Each structure stands twice: as C-alpha cells, then as structure tokens.
Amino acid sequence: DLGLGGFTNWFMAQYEEELFHAKKIMKFIYNKNGRIEVKSVAAPQNNFNSLLKAFETTLEHEQEVTTRFYNLMDIALEEREHATKSFLQWFIDEQVEEEATVGDMINKIKIVKDSGLYLLDQEAAKRNFNAPNLG
Template identity: 40%
Template sequence: MLSKKMEEAINAQINAEFWSAYLYLSMSCDFARKGLKGMANWFSIQFREEQDHARMLMDHVLARGGKVALAPIAEVPSAWDSPLAAFEDTLKHEKSVTARINALCELAAAEKDFASANRLVWFVDEQIEEEENVQGIIDALKLVGDDKVGTFMLDKELAGRVYASPVAG
C-alpha cells in the first residue's frame, strides 16, 4: 500500500511525464513544419516514451492500491529558434526530470516504501540515458554549427531512430 504522501508525489510525476510528452510532441510538430523530419521523428519517439513512463507510474500506483489522479497539463512552448535551442531546452528539461525522480527516490526511502524505491531504479537509469543521448545530439549540433549539410546529415541520422516500448510484453 502506498502512503498518501507517496501517492500524491507519484501522481505529480505522472502529470510531469504527460507534460514532457506534450512538450516533445510540440517539438516534433515544430521540426516537421520546418522540414526536419528526422528531428521530428526523434521528438515523436520521445513523446511516446514519456507517455509510457506515465503509464508505468500509473500501473505502479494502481498495483500498490493507490488512486491515479490525472491533472490538467500546463501549456508548452510551440516553436524553437534552432535545433540547438530545442535540444538545449530538452537537456535542461531532462535534468529537471532527473531532479524530480531523485526526489521521489528520497521520499520512497523516507517512507520505507521499498516497492516504489525498486520501481524508481528503472527511472533513475532511464534519466542517465536520456541526458547522455541529448548531450550527444547537442555536441553534434555544435560541431556542425551553421553547416546546412551537417544539419541535413544529422537530421537523416535521427530519422533512423526506432521506437521501443519499455512496457511491451
């Protein structure tokens, strides 16, 4: 059974995961509109992943006898000045998600909620991967700078990203 405090904190994270999904969907649409279909694909997959993260947390709350309380999703930006600006915003956002996950881990430890602590290990690992992947794209974007061919090649590389659901099976 989840404590009320843990249930509320996980519900807040569920909302944050849906906000993240909405942000990445907005980024995907912005890049598609600008003709950068590979970057649009990358963010579309991020959108789906964030939805899965919310679903995983919802399943955990329900499995532990809690109640999922879906809240309204706040507005997200709809345009970015450049691919670099969008990916820098993404890294900043992912670091804030990491801080939220770490706070959930601290709460789970304080509440002696070992089931939640165990579930959250997956999210800690996921955040390491998220930040590393985005930093790699930022590094590549900085290397190509204003080179349109370099941007084109990076966009083609990002078009090859394939969705893999962590909740499949």
C-alpha cells in the same frame, strides 16, 4: 521550420517513450492500490529560434525530471518503501540515458553547425521507440 523531418521523428520517438513512462507510473500506482488523478499540464514551448535551443530546452526538462525522481527516491528511502525504491531506481537509471541521449545530440549539433544539419537529420530519422510490455 527547417524542413528537417528526421528531427521531427526524433521528438516523436521521444514523445512515445515519455508516454510509455507515464503508463508505467500509472500501472505501478494502480498495483499499489493508489489513486490516480490526472490533472491538466501546461503546453510545452514549441517554438524555438534554433534546433540547438530546442534540444537545450529538452535537456533542461530532463534534468528537472531527474531532480524530481531523486526527490521521490529520498521520500521512498525515508519511508522504507522498498517496492517504490526499486521502481524509482529504474526511472533514475533511465534518466541517465535520457540526459546522455539529448546531450549527445546537442554536442553533434554544435559540431556540425548549420552545414551538417542535413546529415544529422538523417541520423535522427532512424530513431524509434518500441515500447516494451508493461508486464
């Protein structure tokens, strides 16, 4: 806990974006007359020895999510499920942005080191997520 509220804001905006993604997936499944079964999810790691480690762990997670979307896309292509393919393409494109955003923050943290974290925290404080309409 370094008292860097801007980074807290950054991760809260990320949380809001991920929640929107979950709702988007649930709506698609519902629209395809699928069945949604919500299961428990293990709590993520929330104690890091550095800000850099927190972002590196976030990037690893985003890369894992990307791999899962690729696997789903492979199945959709194999099954010739064109609507699902279109839907998944949006998420694959989104993952490019997700990984780039986290990667950029990692690079900035490495460049500024501890002496510049305050200014970087001010930048992180400006991040917000305004969920588009699920349609």
